[in-house]
Amino acid sequence: MTTHQTATDTVRNSPKPRTSRARDSIADLKSLTRDPILLTTLVVVLLLIFVFVLWPIWKVLWLSIAPKGKLSMETYKYIFGQRWLARSFTNSLRLGAIVATTSTALGFIFAFGLNRANIRCQPFFRQMALLPIISPPFMFCLSVILLFGRNGLITNKIFGMSNFNVYGLGSLVLVQTLGMFPIAYMVLDGVLQAINADLEDSALNLGASRLSVFTTVTLPLATPGLASSWLLVFVTSLADFANPMVLAGKYDVLSVQAYLQFTGMYNMPRGSALAILLLIPALTAFLVERYWVSRRSYVTVTGKPSMHSIPMVSRGVSVFCEVVCWITAIATILFYSVVIGGAFVKLWGINWTPTMEHFKYAWDVGKNSIRSTVIMAGAATPLTGFLAMVIAFLIVRKRFPGKGALGFMAMLGYAVPGTVMGIGYILAFNQPPIVLTGTGLIIILCFVFREMPVGIEAGVASLQQIDPSIEEASRNLGASTGYTFRKITLPLIKPALFAGLSYSFVRSMTAVSAVIFLVSARWNHLTALTLAQTEIMRLGAASALSIFLIVIVMVAFAVMRLLVGKEHRPTGMIPR
Amino acid sequence: MESNAKSVRLDSLTKVFIGPGNQQVVAADNVSLTINPGDLVTFLGPSGCGKTTTLRMVAGFENPTSGRVFIGGRDVTSLPPNERDTAMVFQSYALFPHMTVGENVAYGLRFRNVSKEEKEERVRRIMELVGLSGFESRQPGQLSGGQQQRVALARSLVVEPQVLLFDEPLSNLDAKLREQMREEIRRIQTELSITAIYVTHDQSEAMAMSDRIVVMNHGRIEQEGTPREVYSEPGSKFVADFIGRVNFLPGKLTGEADLSDERAAEMASWLEAGRTLYEVLIFDRRLLVEGQDSLAQVAGATSGRVLVVCRPEAATIAGANESISPDAHVTGRIVKAMYFGSHMEYGIVLEGGSEFTLIDFNPAKSQPLSVGDTAGLRFDEASLHALPEGR
Numbered sequence: 021m022t023t024h025q026t027a028t029d030t031v032r033n034s035p036k037p038r039t040s041r042a043r044d045s046i047a048d049l050k051s052l053t054r055d056p057i058l059l060t061t062l063v064v065v066l067l068l069i070f071v072f073v074l075w076p077i078w079k080v081l082w083l084s085i086a087p088k089g090k091l092s093m094e095t096y097k098y099i100f101g102q103r104w105l106a107r108s109f110t111n112s113l114r115l116g117a118i119v120a121t122t123s124t125a126l127g128f129i130f131a132f133g134l135n136r137a138n139i140r141c142q143p144f145f146r147q148m149a150l151l152p153i154i155s156p157p158f159m160f161c162l163s164v165i166l167l168f169g170r171n172g173l174i175t176n177k178i179f180g181m182s183n184f185n186v187y188g189l190g191s192l193v194l195v196q197t198l199g200m201f202p203i204a205y206m207v208l209d210g211v212l213q214a215i216n217a218d219l220e221d222s223a224l225n226l227g228a229s230r231l232s233v234f235t236t237v238t239l240p241l242a243t244p245g246l247a248s249s250w251l252l253v254f255v256t257s258l259a260d261f262a263n264p265m266v267l268a269g270k271y272d273v274l275s276v277q278a279y280l281q282f283t284g285m286y287n288m289p290r291g292s293a294l295a296i297l298l299l300i301p302a303l304t305a306f307l308v309e310r311y312w313v314s315r316r317s318y319v320t321v322t323g324k325p326s327m328h329s330i331p332m333v334s335r336g337v338s339v340f341c342e343v344v345c346w347i348t349a350i351a352t353i354l355f356y357s358v359v360i361g362g363a364f365v366k367l368w369g370i371n372w373t374p375t376m377e378h379f380k381y382a383w384d385v386g387k388n389s390i391r392s393t394v395i396m397a398g399a400a401t402p403l404t405g406f407l408a409m410v411i412a413f414l415i416v417r418k419r420f421p422g423k424g425a426l427g428f429m430a431m432l433g434y435a436v437p438g439t440v441m442g443i444g445y446i447l448a449f450n451q452p453p454i455v456l457t458g459t460g461l462i463i464i465l466c467f468v469f470r471e472m473p474v475g476i477e478a479g480v481a482s483l484q485q486i487d488p489s490i491e492e493a494s495r496n497l498g499a500s501t502g503y504t505f506r507k508i509t510l511p512l513i514k515p516a517l518f519a520g521l522s523y524s525f526v527r528s529m530t531a532v533s534a535v536i537f538l539v540s541a542r543w544n545h546l547t548a549l550t551l552a553q554t555e556i557m558r559l560g561a562a563s564a565l566s567i568f569l570i571v572i573v574m575v576a577f578a579v580m581r582l583l584v585g586k587e588h589r590p591t592g593m594i595p596r
Numbered sequence: 597m598e599s600n601a602k603s604v605r606l607d608s609l610t611k612v613f614i615g616p617g618n619q620q621v622v623a624a625d626n627v628s629l630t631i632n633p634g635d636l637v638t639f640l641g642p643s644g645c646g647k648t649t650t651l652r653m654v655a656g657f658e659n660p661t662s663g664r665v666f667i668g669g670r671d672v673t674s675l676p677p678n679e680r681d682t683a684m685v686f687q688s689y690a691l692f693p694h695m696t697v698g699e700n701v702a703y704g705l706r707f708r709n710v711s712k713e714e715k716e717e718r719v720r721r722i723m724e725l726v727g728l729s730g731f732e733s734r735q736p737g738q739l740s741g742g743q744q745q746r747v748a749l750a751r752s753l754v755v756e757p758q759v760l761l762f763d764e765p766l767s768n769l770d771a772k773l774r775e776q777m778r779e780e781i782r783r784i785q786t787e788l789s790i791t792a793i794y795v796t797h798d799q800s801e802a803m804a805m806s807d808r809i810v811v812m813n814h815g816r817i818e819q820e821g822t823p824r825e826v827y828s829e830p831g832s833k834f835v836a837d838f839i840g841r842v843n844f845l846p847g848k849l850t851g852e853a854d855l856s857d858e859r860a861a862e863m864a865s866w867l868e869a870g871r872t873l874y875e876v877l878i879f880d881r882r883l884l885v886e887g888q889d890s891l892a893q894v895a896g897a898t899s900g901r902v903l904v905v906c907r908p909e910a911a912t913i914a915g916a917n918e919s920i921s922p923d924a925h926v927t928g929r930i931v932k933a934m935y936f937g938s939h940m941e942y943g944i945v946l947e948g949g950s951e952f953t954l955i956d957f958n959p960a961k962s963q964p965l966s967v968g969d970t971a972g973l974r975f976d977e978a979s980l981h982a983l984p985e986g987r
Binding site: 055487489490492493494495496497498499500508511512 | 655656657676677678679682683684686687688690691692693694703704706707708751752755761
């Protein structure tokens, strides 16, 4: 999600004059036939998106509305007739709404504190606000169990409680908020940076108090951003599988129920229907964010953040922001340290003897998974990057009929919860013409099409920074479209490409919700293994596996950074 | 360098864009034009007049809605940009930021079957020509704006294109550098005798550089001619107004000049083909003014009313206050008097209330007038030009 918000904006705001259907389309088609490489690329891209994004989603939908091959709503009737199933729907929405609200509030306090309140230790807080993004799944769950569980450090050791129930809504809200507020922070940080400081200064100058400036200028301007952030966190919380799987207890949510129905009870139509029930609010929120909220943004990105010379808030507000930031940062650090500590003691809460046996055990059971995870994520990453850049290039630079639809379909992988994709892949690729279940390839493909949107957005954002006449110059001097893309465009968007790549690698390494359906004995994923270890309460091993994951991710980041090399600043200015 | 100059012919080029709300925007409207080999032709006009669109159709970046483009007699309308032998200098220079200056300049040669030795030799010669020898291994970002401009020029020249295209190449430079670069571009273009199309909205740039100027407005060609023709014989009010500064005087055409008169005969002998000397009443004075052959006929529809184009330097002060010369054609009150060193600029409200701008060169030789003075004005008949009213 690092690049999510800013990049979505650029996709949205990309200048595309509304074209007349018939006449322009014909002209565009004509120019397509003159450029066979473009035409071929377009056909291949469309085919891929159709097979690996739309087809699986359609399979899930079809199975849920036609469980026996004929249209019938019986599955849905059953679900809404059973309280325990119907409740998972409302539970998911409630959890999503609560977490979206808390995360947005926390994210806003961080963004406001860092951009307006002049709090101390800003670089540190910026780092802390982004750290949870690379955390492995289950990580915060493990911490919560280690701290507040039956043998929890705080509940049991400090307060002496022996029957505190850590499982349920409260814990879920805690771990999801801590894990997802970075999304809100990134959106709102961008928004607050983009609000021209002159506006607030002029309000002050006209006699408004600092509070009035906040309520009449800053907040109204940030409102679309707040709505965006809320909706994005809402979607993420809905789609979350890892945390509720471990921590939900009796609080059933859709993603977990869909998984249990599908793989535990082998009731595929019911699992599919639950997945569709998950898809509907997620997709709705995504569409509302994308096509409604963001259009209401007043913020124009000028590219140069303006700075206030005087603090815009009172001392009290500043202190409040700083305290909240400290609490969050300390909680994050504590959660990390507990997991690290948990990996090094014999039995948490009972036997504190330092030991390496969890690492030995984790390595023994996990080395194959680690290898396959790295292979799969490593294979998916460059494919994702290349495909994403090609699509970004098509979207920004080329005119062809159905461009809007292509952009939308390519972005679907992001909006669709992993549970839906996972089930879809199982349903779509377990029978001819394409049989992939049980292979590593199915997981790689799932990674590629789930992570591609992030790469596309990064690519679109950086392409829009590049003066189109640089590419025209290359064409004009005799280079073909393909040569120009390889020798001119690609090198110029390399930094964004690698940023997108490292992020998609992390997401592939930490993916759970879709992958959990696709793993097999031969092609297991580290997160699936961690989940299994957590479920049998081998928390030490689960902690050790999480640490392996963090180390791999860190190494990958370092390698990527080395590969990127120096960035080329465009010379001259972009006219107009 | 062997000249590769080719002619360019635009045949009824039309480009229609579909704007917001399905509105049709005609960017280029039936543009037909022939450019001779080795000429530098400027497309001049206000922003949105279609000059850049037309240029981009020549380069192949836009597909014409209708019409054809010929380069060297060959129809290139359906060729993609990389298969047309044109080279364009972009407004933003469009240097490849990830390549050195040398790699930038040599880029186009990659696609032109040139041996390594020849490539090096051509790059060396062209870098010398633009005065950038020794800069080959620099990054474009390390150069000044003017130097980047030269690299862009060198990159286009080195491929020895059939046509060189310029899209407002100097608009990012400061005034002084702009004048220097336009001379340099013109020098190199004449030296290599390359056919060139140059798009600009700066009329002095167009005047200084061009063999011919094509004035465009609303997607159409308003007038095409040498710099001298478009300045002194503008075909329309728009052209007169767009190029240079101008005063429009109301006049009444009374008939053709009487060529038995010696002065009229001499003036008429200077006229080019297609032009006639007329008698026009301006401020009740009978003056001799040239105009199109057809002017008398056109003006007939408006009972002889015509618009007389008078440049600020085409009138002189003929005495002031008590000593207004009997030669003066009209008198007026000075409302503006500005000293520019090389010239004096006056704003004079004439009989009838319109303000006339007059430029008096070399003001040192005469006593300057000041605001409030009454001055006599004398028009230089040979410099006047009559247009049909309403054009």
